[in-house]
Amino acid sequence: MAGHSKFKNIMHRKGRADAVRSKLFSKLSRDITVAAKSGLPDPAANPRLRLAVNNAKAESLPKDVIQRAINKAAGGDVDTMEEVRYEGRGPGGVGIIVEALTDNRNRAGSNIRAAFTKNGGALGEMNSVAFMWDKVGQIIYKAEAGTEDAVMEAAIEAGAQDVESDLVKPDIYEDAPGHTIWTAFEDLNEVAEAMSKVLGDPKSTAIVWKPQSEVPVTGDAVGTLFKLLDALDAEDDVQNVYSNEDVSDEDAAKYAG
Numbered sequence: 001m002a003g004h005s006k007f008k009n010i011m012h013r014k015g016r017a018d019a020v021r022s023k024l025f026s027k028l029s030r031d032i033t034v035a036a037k038s039g040l041p042d043p044a045a046n047p048r049l050r051l052a053v054n055n056a057k058a059e060s061l062p063k064d065v066i067q068r069a070i071n072k073a074a075g076g077d078v079d080t081m082e083e084v085r086y087e088g089r090g091p092g093g094v095g096i097i098v099e100a101l102t103d104n105r106n107r108a109g110s111n112i113r114a115a116f117t118k119n120g121g122a123l124g125e126m127n128s129v130a131f132m133w134d135k136v137g138q139i140i141y142k143a144e145a146g147t148e149d150a151v152m153e154a155a156i157e158a159g160a161q162d163v164e165s166d167l168v169k170p171d172i173y174e175d176a177p178g179h180t181i182w183t184a185f186e187d188l189n190e191v192a193e194a195m196s197k198v199l200g201d202p203k204s205t206a207i208v209w210k211p212q213s214e215v216p217v218t219g220d221a222v223g224t225l226f227k228l229l230d231a232l233d234a235e236d237d238v239q240n241v242y243s244n245e246d247v248s249d250e251d252a253a254k255y256a257g
Contacts, residue, residue, distance in 0.1 A: 027239055028056040029069040030101055034081060036073035047189045055204045086112050087129040091120040091224040092217040094245045095129040097209050102237040111235050119228035120221075133209045133242070136161070137188025139195060140203045143178030151179045151199065158194035159187055178203075182210065211244035222247050223255040 031052040039046040043053045049070070056066050084105055086098040096116075102108040116123045139160075141151060148165040155163045162182040183191040185207060192205045217225055225245060232241045 023233070024059060025061055025065070028052070028059060028061050029065060030081075030239070032056060032066060032069035033072045034083070034101060036070045041070050041073055051189070051192075051205050054201065055206065058201060058203050084108060085126070085130070086123060087126060088116050088121055088123040089129070090116075090228050090243065090245075091221040092215060092245070094215045094217060094225055094243055095132060095211065096121065096229070096232070097129055097133065097242040098232055098238055099240040099242075100235075100237045101239050104237075108235070108237040111237070112232065115228065115231040115235065119231055120224040121228050130209070132213065132244070133211050135185050135207060136210045137183035137185060137191065137205070138208045138210075139181040139183065139188070139192050139205050141179040141181070141195075141199060142203055145179060145199045145202075148179075151181070154195050154198040155181045155191075157198075158191045159183070160191050160195075208240070209242040211242075214244050214246035216246045218248070218251060222251045226255050 032049065035046065035049040035052040038048055041049070043050040053066055053070075056069075080103040081101055082103075082105065084100045084102060086100065086109070088096050088098075090096050098112055100108045100112065113123045115121075145151065146154070148163075151165060152163050160181045160183050164180045164182075165178065166180075181191070181195065188205060188207060192202060196202065222245075225243075225247075229241055229243060232238055
């Protein structure tokens, strides 16, 4: 277990909070509906649904919206939704994984390909990028949840794999997670529940793609990459975008927004 300070997540670049927030509620609702459809419509008996509901509550999604999203799972319209993964490369050779939830695979694929092409990237084949990433559990706590030592101790006791704490740089990043706890894929629920007893409910819990290494990107390529990631995030069918760039704080500040 090694705690270290590092935060390069493009999803939290300064100037993007409003754009991300505008899409967040619909994304959370879709997560809940699909999770409810995958098992029982009861969070207590459906771990995936429990994670989705907890994430929605952490973002202040109204209770009635959460319930409507669960109820929607009983409707036939959800049967047409499918989860699709796309992989490609961005400027500087950065690897990108895009997770989509769509009722029209052709539309989603066409729009995502166009976003890559128009912004210096190229869509690749399945597993052209994913083999360099690991599917792991991620638990995020805000900085005020505890000190680095307190969070590290709670994570160790809960059986987590690693902790990253980044409690500074508010001039560059908005809504920084503070503490990111990594777990094995299969241990996420158990670790999250154990940590919540000590630190309270986390900001979010999720199964994510974590890169095994990062690709350094500098200068104008950073600006082009940011435009590509923003274009992918803006697509209605896109749920999550993961990328493995290593960008300096100076370039992040210069090209963000």
